Amino acid sequence: MVAGRDFLGKYQLTRLIRAGHTCQVWESRDLDHRRVCLKVLQPEMRTNKEEIRYMRHEYQVGHPLQHPNVIEIYELATDRDGVPFLVMEFHTGKNIKLLLREGMERIGYLIPTLIRTAAQGLAYFHDQGWVHRDIKPDNYLVGDEGDAKLIDFALAQKQAGGVARLLGRKGKVQGTRSYMAPEQIKGLPPDRRADIYSFGCMMFEILAGKTPFTAASPSELLTKHLRQAAPPVAAVNKNVTSECNALILRMMSKDPKDRPQSMHDVVRSLDAMRIFRSIPKRPDEADAPSIRRR
Structure with a gap:
């Protein structure tokens, strides 16, 4: 073409x-x-x-x-x-993954809006009865003022009877390893709380500049999601508030019952807290991040 x-x-x-x-x-x-x-x-x-x-x-x-x-x-x-x-x-924005390459100094002022609007989009998606199953920075586009849009519904499944009915490529576990909830890794039918775990991993990456777990092999990475406690993002980014740090740790709980039970709970928590101890300044125009794709 x-x-x-x-x-x-x-x-x-x-x-x-x-x-x-x-x-x-x-x-x-x-x-x-x-x-x-x-x-x-x-x-x-x-x-x-x-x-x-x-x-x-x-x-x-x-x-x-x-x-x-x-x-x-x-x-x-x-x-x-x-x-x-x-x-x-039509949308010209970069996805969150690409935007993160700009660096915290250039995009920090966008992050509170980005996280809140991303959460609102996923809450609505769940309200329609869907589980996304592939929440990650690649699957959100970002507008000029940081507003996020959820994309890519190819793996989404209707939640029925409390769990998602599975549609998978050749029977394989679906999702992206760096953001997969323990129950997804085990091959159990995920519900919305699996998306909440993935959203917590994404929040960690947005604020820390790296994924919560890294490993030398795919199997080691999955084992860490299954067994290793989530690291505190505040240990990496000192500007993150204790409330935000605690929310991410709850979202990344190994047991779905210990996570927020809906994205509306997450949105309410975000609305009631500050993400950063001190609000990052908007950069001068010459140093502003390049949000639009060229």
Whole structure:
């Protein structure tokens, strides 16, 4: 596909925004010059029935959702070969993972808004009956003022009877190792509290600049999530308040019963506390972080 020349249906591709293992995201315009994002399968995945199924599933999950902190999915369209692609809300922001590379000195002032809006988006997602199963910094986009939008619903599962009904690639445990709750690692059906554990891992990374656990091998990393107590983020970032530190430790409890029981509990806790002891200053314009993708 070539920007400015190729079309997918009524959409002209204008710029490749990002590319992953299975999908590409393109900035595009429709015939009315409305800017949208298209999520399309990588060329080698276009005949992969499992990835096509996940694309359709993401549409079924995301299309009904309407919240300022959740990406909007407009349409599931097909190309001339009948391969589906998603038409989504246009957003130029980087994901949190990329933004963290800017450094705390440049993005610190955005973090309270970023964390609160990310939590609000996940609370809404849970309210609709879904478990995301892959909460991590890569799956939130960030706006100019730090407002976050939850993305990527391919692994999401409807919660029924108290636990999520599992949909997995070839029977494998689903999620990303650095953020997986113990019950996910054990292969148990996760509920919303597994997302809360993952959100706690993400908060730790945002505030510490690194994931809570590191290891020499994937199996060692999973073992740490299963058995090793979560480290205090305040030991890494002295500017984090004791209240915020305690919240993250609760979210990362090994037993789901010891975690906050809903993201609304997390949002209320965030609203009642300060994340930082001293509020990071907004940098001068010349030193401001680059939030938009180029």
